[in-house]
Structure formats: C-alpha cells, structure tokens
Amino acid sequence: MACITDKPLSLATSVDQVALEARAKSLTTRSIKTTSKRAALHLSIRCMDLTTLEGADTPGKVASLCQKATRPDPTNLDVPPVAAVCVYPEMVDYAVAATAGTGVKVASVAGAFPSGLSRLSIRLDDIADAVARGAHEIDIVLNRSAFLTGDYNLVMDEVAAAKEACGEAHLKVILETGELGGYDQIRRASMLSMHAGADFIKTSTGKIPKASTLPVVLCMAEAIRDHADATGEIIGLKAAGGIRTAKQAWHYLVVIGETLGTDWLTPDLFRLGASSLLNDVLQQLGKLDTGRYSGPDYVTVD
Amino acid sequence: MNEHLPVDKTFKLFIGGAFPRSESGRTFAVRDAKGALLANASQASRKDLREAVRAARGAQESWAGRTAYNRGQILYRAAEMMEARRPEFVSVLRQIGVTPKAASKQVDQAIDRWVWYAGWADKTHHILGTVNPVAGPYFNFTFPEPTGVVGVMAPDEPALLGLVSRLAAVIVSGNTAVAVVEGPASLAAITLAEVLATSDLPGGVVNLLTGDKNELLPWMMGHLDINAVDLTGAPKDLDPTILEEAAVNVKRTVWGDSTAESPYAIADFLEMKTVWHPIGK
Amino acid sequence: MTTEKFDLDYAPALESTAVVNIAKQYGLFVNGEFVKARGDKTFATINPATEAHLANVAEASKADVNKAVKAARHAYETYWRDMPGKQRARYLYRIARQLQERAREFAVLETLDGGKPITESRDFDLPQAAAHFFYHAGWADKLDYAFPGRKVTSHGVVGQITPWNFPMMMAAWKLAPALATGNTVVFKPAETTPLTALLLAEVLQDVDLPPGVVNIVTGAGATGQALVDHPDVDKLAFTGSTGVGKMIQRAAAARRLPLTLELGGKAAHIVFDDAAIDQAVEGVVKGIFFNQGHVCCAGSRLLVQESIAEMFIEKLKRRVDLLRVGNPLDKNTDVGAINSAAQLGRIADLVKVGVSEGAEIYQPKCSLNKKGFWFAPTIFTGVQQSHRIAQEEIFGPVLSVQTFRTADEAVQKANNTPFGLSAGVWTEKGSKILWMADLLNAGVVWANTYNQFDPASPFGGYKESGFGREGGMQGLSAYVRTDTGGRS
Incomplete structure (x- = not known):
C-alpha cells in the first residue's frame, strides 16, 4: 500500500459521475438475508446518531429521545443502544444528564449550524460552549461560501480552528454535499477537511432537500480510503439526512464495507445520522424475530 | 517516311507514387484490333503486389488522417488534371477499341466521377453516421472510418470509367488502393496513373499493377495486410475457391457495380466505429 | 447481546428456481x-x-x-x-x-x-x-x-x-x-x-x-x-x-x-494518469470479470500509464479481492461458473503459459467449489506485448496488465493485434479521448466507461x-x- 502514498493526491481528484453512480447502484443489489440481515440491523443501530434538530426541541423531547437511544426496544434488550444522540448546543446539558452511564454519546451541532455563516469567533465560541456542556462530539458545517469562492486555505484554517476548539471532543465536518455542485467538489471538500483535522466527514445537515445519497457516501469513502493510503490517518464517515428505512441503512453498510473494508463498520468510524430510521429498523427486527410484518403501532414514537 | 518518328510511351507500374518496371522484368503486349503493337506493358508479379501493398499501408494512416475537405479537394484535382489531358484519354480509349463517341463520353463520365465522389468526402458521415439514443446517461455516436488497404480487381470494361468509379469510391474515405488491371485497359490505367501522380495525391494512395488477374488474385486474397478486396472486376473465369483465402484475415469482399455512382459504393469500404461517453458533471 | 458481526460474507441469498420448469x-x-x-x-x-x-x-x-x-x-x-x-x-x-x-x-x-x-x-x-x-x-x-x-x-x-x-x-x-x-x-x-x-x-x-x-x-x-x-x-x-x-x-x-x-477480441483498456481513478478501477474490473470474462469485447489487456501503474494495480488487486466467486444463483455472486469443462481447460492452459512466460500472477484468496467449473479472477502483471497472454483471446477472467509512457505508445500497443472489436480509454481530458477514439482500430470505443450495450448502438469489429x-x-x-x- 506504500506505493499509493508516494503519489500526490492531485493525480486522483476527478470523479466520473455516471460510473460512480453505477457502482453505488450495483452495490444496492447485494441481498442481505437472515443472519446477515440481523447483523446489519443491529449494526445500523449501533452506528446511529439519533437526531433531533428542531427549533421546537425541549428538554422533554430530548429526554424522550435519550430514553429511546439507550433502550431502543424496551421489550427486547438484545437490541443495542445507538451510538449517540445528536442535538443543538442548548440541549446538550439535558442529553448528557439523560445518557449518563449508558455509553451513548452526546453529539452537538455547533458553529452556526446549519449555514456556518457567522463570524469565526462566534462559531468557535459556539463549539467551545457545546464542549463545555459535555458534548463528546461536535458536528460543524464546512464554510461552503469560502469553498465555492475557491478560498480553500480559509476553509482549512477554519476546520483546523474548530478542531482546536473541540479539545478532546471528536470533530465531524459536515460538507453539505447537496450544495457543493458535484462529486469533484465533494471529493475536494472531503480531502480539505481531512487534511485540516476532521475526525469524521459528514454528508449533510439534513436541513436541505438534497441530503445523503449512496453515491455521495461512496465518493467520500473513496476519498477517505485515498487519504488513509496517503497519510495513514483513519477518518470516519457519517451519512445523514434522508435515511429513513432499514434497507437504505444496510445499503450504506455495504458501500462502506466494500469500499473501506469491514474495519470501518464500527461506531468509531461510521455513523448514520437519522431520526425516523430507528423505528423502521426495529420493525424489521420484529419481523425477523416473529416472522410477521410489524406496524408503526408496535414501536414507540418518541 | 515520317518526318517525326513518335516517341512511344513505356507503360510501367505505378507504386508508391513512382513508375517502376515489374521486378520480374516481364511485359505483355497490348495490340489494337488490327494486331498492331500499342505497348509492351509491365506485367506485375506477386512481389510487385507485395511492394504495392507496402506502399499502400505506408500511405494509409496519413491519407485517412487528412481532413475530409482536403481529400475532396485532391479528388477534385484529379478531375482537373484529367480534363486537362482529355484528348490523350480519348485517344487511348480509341486505341483500345472504343468508338470515338463512346470514348469521348466515357472520358467525360470518368472526369465527372472524380468530381462526384470528391463531393462525398465530407458528407458520408452525414448519411452513414448516427447519434444513437441509448437507454442510459451516455453520449453515443457512430461514424464511418476507412477499412484500410483495399485490393481492387479493376473492371475490364469500361476501361477508364470502371477503374475511376471503383478507385474513387475506395479512396475518398481514406482507404488506400492496390488495383490490378488487365489487358488493353492497362493503357487507360497507366495514363490515369500519370494524372494521379500530378494531382497532389500522396504517393501510395493509389497503386496500379498491370498484369494477369488470375495470377495476382490468389496473392491478394491471401495477403494478411490487405483489409478488403473489391472483386467487382474479378476475372470471369475465376476459380471461386480462391475466394476462401479471404478468411485468412477476415477480409471484407465486395462485389459492386463497375460504374457505380453511389455513396453506398463508398460504404462498402468503410467500418463503423461507435463511441460511448458518459454524460455527467 | 447476540449481535452477529456484519461482514462481507453475506448470508446466501439464493434466487428461487421454482420459476423454471425444465423438461427431461x-x-x-x-x-x-x-x-x-x-x-x-x-x-x-x-x-x-x-x-x-x-x-x-x-x-x-x-x-x-x-x-x-x-x-x-x-x-x-x-x-x-x-x-x-x-x-x-x-x-x-x-x-x-x-x-x-x-x-x-x-x-x-x-x-x-x-x-x-x-x-x-x-x-x-x-x-x-x-x-x-x-x-x-x-x-x-x-x-x-x-x-x-x-x-x-x-x-x-x-x-x-x-x-x-x-x-x-x-x-x-x-x-x-x-x-x-x-x-x-x-x-x-x-x-x-x-x-x-x-x-x-x-x-x-x-x-x-x-x-x-x-x-x-x-x-x-x-x-x-x-x-x-x-x-x-x-x-x-x-x-x-x-x-x-x-x-x-x-x-x-x-x-x-x-x-x-x-x-473474437483482445481489447486494450487504457488508463491514463489523469483518469478518474476509482471509477477506472471499477471499469477495468467490469471490463474483464463481467460474465467471467466470457465476453468477446472483454477488456483483457489493461494498458496503464507508467506514472500511476503501481498505485493503480494496488487498487485493482484490492478491488478484485472483494469479488465474490460462487453459486451463480446467489444474488451476491459477482463471478459465476466457467461455462464448460472445455473452456476451463483452455483458460487454465493459457494461464499456465502466462506463468511460464514470466508474467507475475495474482489471484485473490477464494475457495472454489470442487464440483463444477471454476476459475479464480486472475491478474497478470509484468506482461509484455510479445507474451501470448497479451496476444491471444483467453475468454476467461484473466487480465493482462501492461504499461505505457505516452498516448502514442498506448495507441500503438492497443492496435498491435489482428483483432479490432473494442477498446476502452480512461482520461478526464476531453480532447485526448477524441484523439484516442479516432486512432484506435476498434468497432466500439468505450471512453470513461466499459461494456455498455444498447440496441440502438451498433456493435461489431474491425479486422479479424x-x-x-x-x-x-x-x-x-x-x-x-x-x-x-x-x-x-
């Protein structure tokens, strides 16, 4: 693998849209059955960032979310807890309290989420505040304005500053891929973020209609693979936005597994950011356990 | 006794833009209807054929690489040069037995053929090429390309028009030709060669061998560096099993119309190339 | 907790054969x-x-x-x-x-x-x-x-x-x-x-x-x-x-x-250093391992630019390691069975020739069934133009890898065969694609893609x-x- 590190990254920066999308589509034909399906469903839960990012979020709503996160199926304790809950900074205190001792981490969006368009010092304060409240993970947005004007140095400097502000907390950089214009740019943004110190790169805020797609994740996974080859650094990936069904979730697992290898199929390196996904996964598990198709009345709405 | 004893022309082969004698040293007599000697034409051997193919192969890539506009102009130039030497062509045809009226008409038609095919150089793509609506995100198009080196059995009749019609159809797209002409038609062929040699046509694009078709055809069919053979003027007493040799390198064989004026006569010596490219951003 | 590990040995997902009714x-x-x-x-x-x-x-x-x-x-x-x-x-x-x-x-x-x-x-x-x-x-x-x-x-x-x-x-x-x-x-x-x-x-x-x-x-x-x-x-x-x-x-x-x-064919699949590399890897894999390489237009000769050859081959091998060879009825199978014992024999013979001619063979670890006709995906590196595995159609899952330095050399090597069915080119430079497409002696040129077919798209070869x-x-x-x- 050393040979890959010898080559400048600029040699491999283009992405062919049609071939990339065809590859992603071909991976959706993987048929996940029986034991593989149960393993995939459990893994999707273990890798899940159960998310609520609404202006109307309240301590009560967060408490309910955290309960669901730590014990997704109260009738079946075989079902593992999710990886983290993802909330706004103001909700971090409640989330930290509600998940204490459960192993479920607290992730907070920060840095003028979801636009990222406020003064850097304010964004950094926002990050520091969330960390101070006890967040283990910080999800910030890439400065798309700077990226799209071609000011890549600024983009990287800001990510580096955010990383510093995070201290011990893990930094996830949201590329908001739906706003970047294409896969070449997604790849470039991935590379810049990883070089600047991101622990994770993440697809989307969930706040615009064009959220995570399989080809986008494939594209980012390929960038992570090349970055690892070039630097030895292992960067994680979070797919977020628009992931609602168990089937979508295991498509992501397949794409990650077949691109980055099964080493990446852990909560340390892969996350699915979602809110309604968990219930679909639970219904699928119900079907596996009982042999009957489940319905929405048989899982809790939180 | 004549004041001026005419200087008779030596009819040689036309290979790679030059006029060599056959390496075999052989000639054959061409006589008029009354038996008077018109010329001792060179009788090409298989080795002359080999040299002609080498010349044709050497010229092919750059001939095909010229713009269609340029090839069209060069074919048109051949018409100009023929027009300039019109009386000579009429006279040669009359010598080999064509009536004055028919000779005159045939020369006119032959000149016209060059002009007609010259105009096709930059139009075959229009009528034979396509953009194909494939069911996917791909731009897909098909266009004609020359086959390569084409062996031509030139029609015996009409001596000039037949040869010009076949040659023009073969070379206009970028093929190069090695044509075999037999008997009295040889005189018209070599006179044509003199026109081609002065028409900006690169050496080797057209090579003319005079001689015995039955002797040369088996070598032509078996030659691994000939891509297609025009059998339109194949000998009438052809042993059909000779044609089986086409299979040695999957040669294209063409039976055409000796005086065809048709874009499809060009198409017979074309390959269709299809290119796919994704459409994305 | 009883969480099985999710890995890429997907559980068998067999297509039902109940839908067919084979007569005696x-x-x-x-x-x-x-x-x-x-x-x-x-x-x-x-x-x-x-x-x-x-x-x-x-x-x-x-x-x-x-x-x-x-x-x-x-x-x-x-x-x-x-x-x-x-x-x-x-x-x-x-x-x-x-x-x-x-x-x-x-x-x-x-x-x-x-x-x-x-x-x-x-x-x-x-x-x-x-x-x-x-x-x-x-x-x-x-x-x-x-x-x-x-x-x-x-x-x-x-x-x-x-x-x-x-x-x-x-x-x-x-x-x-x-x-x-x-x-x-x-x-x-x-x-x-x-x-x-x-x-x-x-x-x-x-x-x-x-x-x-x-x-x-x-x-x-x-x-x-x-x-x-x-x-x-x-x-x-x-x-x-x-x-x-x-x-x-x-x-x-x-x-x-x-x-x-x-x-038949012996198509050159040409990858330039300015290609979309990961997609080119996919293209090369699809080009030779689609249908076990039983494809007349298979991209059986990879010509990769020397400046990226090592990296590209490494990526290719990693990708080939992921190919799942096995039961053709399993929906997760990528490479199925060789069509017949006779064809398997021909492939095995030519692969032996490749080894004896000095090319370096790479095959991923995969367990092949005893029953039936199987051949592991195979990559030969260090192949020279004069090797038989660079000249003869193998009609199996066997890729011969050669390198080139310049576009001219790529064209020359690609065309240096009696065949002329298809060719592949990967580069992000548009003018180079058109230049290559013009010069390659092949009836089908796939640029930044491979093995695409459509009824509206003419298919067929040049030369032999x-x-x-x-x-x-x-x-x-x-x-x-x-x-x-x-x-x-």
Whole structure:
C-alpha cells in the first residue's frame, strides 16, 4: 500500500459521475438475508446518531429521545443502544444528564449550524460552549461560501480552528454535499477537511432537500480510503439526512464495507445520522424475530 | 517516311507514387484490333503486389488522417488534371477499341466521377453516421472510418470509367488502393496513373499493377495486410475457391457495380466505429 | 447481546428456481412444433456450476437442418416475405413483451444452463434481449427511412449461429433484426446453453408467430456445419470464435453468400494518469470479470500509464479481492461458473503459459467449489506485448496488465493485434479521448466507461474481429439486400 502514498493526491481528484453512480447502484443489489440481515440491523443501530434538530426541541423531547437511544426496544434488550444522540448546543446539558452511564454519546451541532455563516469567533465560541456542556462530539458545517469562492486555505484554517476548539471532543465536518455542485467538489471538500483535522466527514445537515445519497457516501469513502493510503490517518464517515428505512441503512453498510473494508463498520468510524430510521429498523427486527410484518403501532414514537 | 518518328510511351507500374518496371522484368503486349503493337506493358508479379501493398499501408494512416475537405479537394484535382489531358484519354480509349463517341463520353463520365465522389468526402458521415439514443446517461455516436488497404480487381470494361468509379469510391474515405488491371485497359490505367501522380495525391494512395488477374488474385486474397478486396472486376473465369483465402484475415469482399455512382459504393469500404461517453458533471 | 458481526460474507441469498420448469427432453423447433431429431439423437446439457444434468436436447442432423431450412423457406414465401412491416412489427412487439413478462424465468434458466451470476442474467441479459426485440420491432415498418434512396428486400432464409456467453441476448441480437427486415430464420444456439432458446420457442408459439418463421436447431459443430453448407440458405450470421468464423467465411466465400461475423477480441483498456481513478478501477474490473470474462469485447489487456501503474494495480488487486466467486444463483455472486469443462481447460492452459512466460500472477484468496467449473479472477502483471497472454483471446477472467509512457505508445500497443472489436480509454481530458477514439482500430470505443450495450448502438469489429454490425440503424443493413442506391 506504500506505493499509493508516494503519489500526490492531485493525480486522483476527478470523479466520473455516471460510473460512480453505477457502482453505488450495483452495490444496492447485494441481498442481505437472515443472519446477515440481523447483523446489519443491529449494526445500523449501533452506528446511529439519533437526531433531533428542531427549533421546537425541549428538554422533554430530548429526554424522550435519550430514553429511546439507550433502550431502543424496551421489550427486547438484545437490541443495542445507538451510538449517540445528536442535538443543538442548548440541549446538550439535558442529553448528557439523560445518557449518563449508558455509553451513548452526546453529539452537538455547533458553529452556526446549519449555514456556518457567522463570524469565526462566534462559531468557535459556539463549539467551545457545546464542549463545555459535555458534548463528546461536535458536528460543524464546512464554510461552503469560502469553498465555492475557491478560498480553500480559509476553509482549512477554519476546520483546523474548530478542531482546536473541540479539545478532546471528536470533530465531524459536515460538507453539505447537496450544495457543493458535484462529486469533484465533494471529493475536494472531503480531502480539505481531512487534511485540516476532521475526525469524521459528514454528508449533510439534513436541513436541505438534497441530503445523503449512496453515491455521495461512496465518493467520500473513496476519498477517505485515498487519504488513509496517503497519510495513514483513519477518518470516519457519517451519512445523514434522508435515511429513513432499514434497507437504505444496510445499503450504506455495504458501500462502506466494500469500499473501506469491514474495519470501518464500527461506531468509531461510521455513523448514520437519522431520526425516523430507528423505528423502521426495529420493525424489521420484529419481523425477523416473529416472522410477521410489524406496524408503526408496535414501536414507540418518541 | 515520317518526318517525326513518335516517341512511344513505356507503360510501367505505378507504386508508391513512382513508375517502376515489374521486378520480374516481364511485359505483355497490348495490340489494337488490327494486331498492331500499342505497348509492351509491365506485367506485375506477386512481389510487385507485395511492394504495392507496402506502399499502400505506408500511405494509409496519413491519407485517412487528412481532413475530409482536403481529400475532396485532391479528388477534385484529379478531375482537373484529367480534363486537362482529355484528348490523350480519348485517344487511348480509341486505341483500345472504343468508338470515338463512346470514348469521348466515357472520358467525360470518368472526369465527372472524380468530381462526384470528391463531393462525398465530407458528407458520408452525414448519411452513414448516427447519434444513437441509448437507454442510459451516455453520449453515443457512430461514424464511418476507412477499412484500410483495399485490393481492387479493376473492371475490364469500361476501361477508364470502371477503374475511376471503383478507385474513387475506395479512396475518398481514406482507404488506400492496390488495383490490378488487365489487358488493353492497362493503357487507360497507366495514363490515369500519370494524372494521379500530378494531382497532389500522396504517393501510395493509389497503386496500379498491370498484369494477369488470375495470377495476382490468389496473392491478394491471401495477403494478411490487405483489409478488403473489391472483386467487382474479378476475372470471369475465376476459380471461386480462391475466394476462401479471404478468411485468412477476415477480409471484407465486395462485389459492386463497375460504374457505380453511389455513396453506398463508398460504404462498402468503410467500418463503423461507435463511441460511448458518459454524460455527467 | 447476540449481535452477529456484519461482514462481507453475506448470508446466501439464493434466487428461487421454482420459476423454471425444465423438461427431461427437448426437441428441435421446426415449423412451429417441437420435433424429435432423426434417429432420436440427443445430447445432455448440464449446469456448469454443479455439473448436474439438466436435460437432454435433440441433436439436429443434416436431414433435420434440411427440414428446418425447408420450413423457413416455406414460411418465407407463404407468410413472412410479403407481410406488411406493420404486422411483422406486431409479432416482434409481442415477443418483447413476453420476454419482459417472463424475464425472471428466462434469467434463472440462463443462469442454470450457463453459469452466469443471476444478477447479470436478471439485470443485463434479459432486459437487453427484450429491448432488442422492442427496438427492432419499431424498424419493421420504417425500413424505407433506414435506407434512403435505396430499394431494400429481405434475403430470404437466414442461418444464424450463436455462442454460449450470452445465449438469450445473442438470440435477440440475431433474431430481432432478421425478422424485422422480413427474413425467416434457422437458428442454432450453442450446444452448452440451448435451454433459453428452447424456452424462447415456447414464447414464439404463444405469440402465434407463423410456423417456420423461426426454426431452432440444437446441436454442436456438425449441426452448425450442416446449416452453413445448406444450399438454400441465403445469408449467414455468426457470433463466436475467430477460428470458427474463418471456417464459415471459407464456406460462404465461394458461394458469395452474404455473411456477418462477430468474432473474437483482445481489447486494450487504457488508463491514463489523469483518469478518474476509482471509477477506472471499477471499469477495468467490469471490463474483464463481467460474465467471467466470457465476453468477446472483454477488456483483457489493461494498458496503464507508467506514472500511476503501481498505485493503480494496488487498487485493482484490492478491488478484485472483494469479488465474490460462487453459486451463480446467489444474488451476491459477482463471478459465476466457467461455462464448460472445455473452456476451463483452455483458460487454465493459457494461464499456465502466462506463468511460464514470466508474467507475475495474482489471484485473490477464494475457495472454489470442487464440483463444477471454476476459475479464480486472475491478474497478470509484468506482461509484455510479445507474451501470448497479451496476444491471444483467453475468454476467461484473466487480465493482462501492461504499461505505457505516452498516448502514442498506448495507441500503438492497443492496435498491435489482428483483432479490432473494442477498446476502452480512461482520461478526464476531453480532447485526448477524441484523439484516442479516432486512432484506435476498434468497432466500439468505450471512453470513461466499459461494456455498455444498447440496441440502438451498433456493435461489431474491425479486422479479424469480424464484419457487419449488430444494433442501431447500421445493423439493419446486414439483413437486407440492397440495390446500388445510386446511378451507374
């Protein structure tokens, strides 16, 4: 693998849209059955960032979310807890309290989420505040304005500053891929973020209609693979936005597994950011356990 | 006794833009209807054929690489040069037995053929090429390309028009030709060669061998560096099993119309190339 | 907690075979009916993935072929020649629809009889077959527009012989244009994969295609020979090896029989250092391992620019490690079974030659079944132009990797072969693509993609890869007799 590190990254920066999308589509034909399906469903839960990012979020709503996160199926304790809950900074205190001792981490969006368009010092304060409240993970947005004007140095400097502000907390950089214009740019943004110190790169805020797609994740996974080859650094990936069904979730697992290898199929390196996904996964598990198709009345709405 | 004893022309082969004698040293007599000697034409051997193919192969890539506009102009130039030497062509045809009226008409038609095919150089793509609506995100198009080196059995009749019609159809797209002409038609062929040699046509694009078709055809069919053979003027007493040799390198064989004026006569010596490219951003 | 590890050894996901119903014995399809071969001669067809016997199939003798040609002649003169194009089109549309409706059944049967992964027969072969009938149906009443200024007529009785690598798709490539242009057909599928053609015969009965318009004679070389040599066949079309193609060309030459040949290849797949690398890796993998490399246009020679060769080969090997070789009925299988013991022998022999010539062999770790015919995906590096594995068609999952320094060298190496079927080019530089596409001697050039097919896109080769095209407007001309189309 050393040979890959010898080559400048600029040699491999283009992405062919049609071939990339065809590859992603071909991976959706993987048929996940029986034991593989149960393993995939459990893994999707273990890798899940159960998310609520609404202006109307309240301590009560967060408490309910955290309960669901730590014990997704109260009738079946075989079902593992999710990886983290993802909330706004103001909700971090409640989330930290509600998940204490459960192993479920607290992730907070920060840095003028979801636009990222406020003064850097304010964004950094926002990050520091969330960390101070006890967040283990910080999800910030890439400065798309700077990226799209071609000011890549600024983009990287800001990510580096955010990383510093995070201290011990893990930094996830949201590329908001739906706003970047294409896969070449997604790849470039991935590379810049990883070089600047991101622990994770993440697809989307969930706040615009064009959220995570399989080809986008494939594209980012390929960038992570090349970055690892070039630097030895292992960067994680979070797919977020628009992931609602168990089937979508295991498509992501397949794409990650077949691109980055099964080493990446852990909560340390892969996350699915979602809110309604968990219930679909639970219904699928119900079907596996009982042999009957489940319905929405048989899982809790939180 | 004549004041001026005419200087008779030596009819040689036309290979790679030059006029060599056959390496075999052989000639054959061409006589008029009354038996008077018109010329001792060179009788090409298989080795002359080999040299002609080498010349044709050497010229092919750059001939095909010229713009269609340029090839069209060069074919048109051949018409100009023929027009300039019109009386000579009429006279040669009359010598080999064509009536004055028919000779005159045939020369006119032959000149016209060059002009007609010259105009096709930059139009075959229009009528034979396509953009194909494939069911996917791909731009897909098909266009004609020359086959390569084409062996031509030139029609015996009409001596000039037949040869010009076949040659023009073969070379206009970028093929190069090695044509075999037999008997009295040889005189018209070599006179044509003199026109081609002065028409900006690169050496080797057209090579003319005079001689015995039955002797040369088996070598032509078996030659691994000939891509297609025009059998339109194949000998009438052809042993059909000779044609089986086409299979040695999957040669294209063409039976055409000796005086065809048709874009499809060009198409017979074309390959269709299809290119796919994704459409994305 | 009982969480199994999720890994890439996906649990088996077998396609059900309940949808197919294989008879013990199949007859020839002549004049609209299934009939026994003379002397009731049969041969066995097996599942190459398990070597299990599937069925006995009638072996057509010379006399049987003669009957089929007679039926085709009669149908030509009685029904088909003078049927309005509009009506011929109706039959072709009906066939297309039936193939769509029964696609899964055909796909499973194709996989059972031929060994290809079900995902390919399901997602590629059958959709393509139906699309070919649908596309050509539309031409049947529009031929005047395909040949402007020319009078076109059908040939009459067409003899068609196809290979075992894409049995149904090849049947569609052959039958659809022949029927659309008003010919009747005697069709011989490959002897190792006759079953889908025979299922197609049932479809032809169901759509009420007039008897004798399509006749299907099963058998091996001798049956094919009888068809090629039959004096009442007006045109021949063959897809298969260059060796057999040359024999057919010899047979047809003296009779001046119209002929189309789609033969072998040794395609260069060229990757420049400015390519979209990860997609190029995918393209190269699809180019050589699609259908176990049993593809005439397989990208069997990778020419990679020296400046990225090491990195590219590393990525390629990593990707090939992920290929899942195994049960073709498993929906997660990427590479299925080799089509026959004979083909497996040929592949193994040439791979031995590659090793003995000094090329370096790489094969991923994969456990191959004892039963059935299997060959691991294989990459040869350090291959030189003079190696036999760089020159000869292997027709298996074997890639020969060479390097080049400049675009000129890439073209020179790519063209340095008697074949000329296809080529692939990967570069993000548009002008270079067009430059390469112009210079590569190949009937199909895939730029930044590979192994794409479509009924609207002509397919066929230069040089010893054959002549004539299949698909597109250009493909129609193989099945019509045309006048000069000009003055003379």
